[in-house]
Amino acid sequence: MAKSNETEQKGQHQDDGRRHSRFDLFGTATATIEGKKHKCAILNLSISGAAIVFDIDFGSSPKPGTRVDLDIEGIGAFNGYVARDLDEGIAVHLNVSEKKRDVLAAVIMRALNNIEPEDE
Incomplete structure (x- = not known):
């Protein structure tokens, strides 16, 4: 199934079997x-994971299951992990509490x- 123009414009990846949608949000x-x-650089982000690339070449990527603090x-x-x-890098599954999921969802939507975040 092809992505709609609206989906492409928003940087959302079409459902490809993942539990949560990914969004092209670049950051460090x-x-x-x-x-x-x-x-490292963030290529995309969801409320349960991120795709990241590194400034250096590891020679071999960390193996699946390896702990990552991001x-x-x-x-x-x-x-x-x-x-x-x-x-170009690795996909990281994030262990997030419901509160942190809400934070990630708000960051993605902003x-x-x-929308610029409000000062707290």
């Missing part, structure tokens, strides 16, 4: 994997609607 983050910190600039810190290897 720091991933801690096996005790080492690595600068600190996304301007959003917050999350922990999770490598879900799978991607051509970004898609070009």
Whole structure:
């Protein structure tokens, strides 16, 4: 099934069997994997995962199941694990509480609607 123009414009990935929709939201983050910190970029984000790419070449990607602590600039810190290897990086499944899911959902909606977050 092809993506609709509206879906493409909003940067949402069509349902491909994942539990939650992914959105093309680019940002920077720091991933801690096996005790080492690595600068990385977020390619897309959902309320339960992220696709990330690294500034360096690992030689071989971290294996599925490897713990990842991900600190996304301007959003917050999350922990999770490598879900799978991607051509350009890794997919990370985020272990998030209901509260953090709400935070991620709000961040995604603000970004898609070009709304600046309110100062707290």
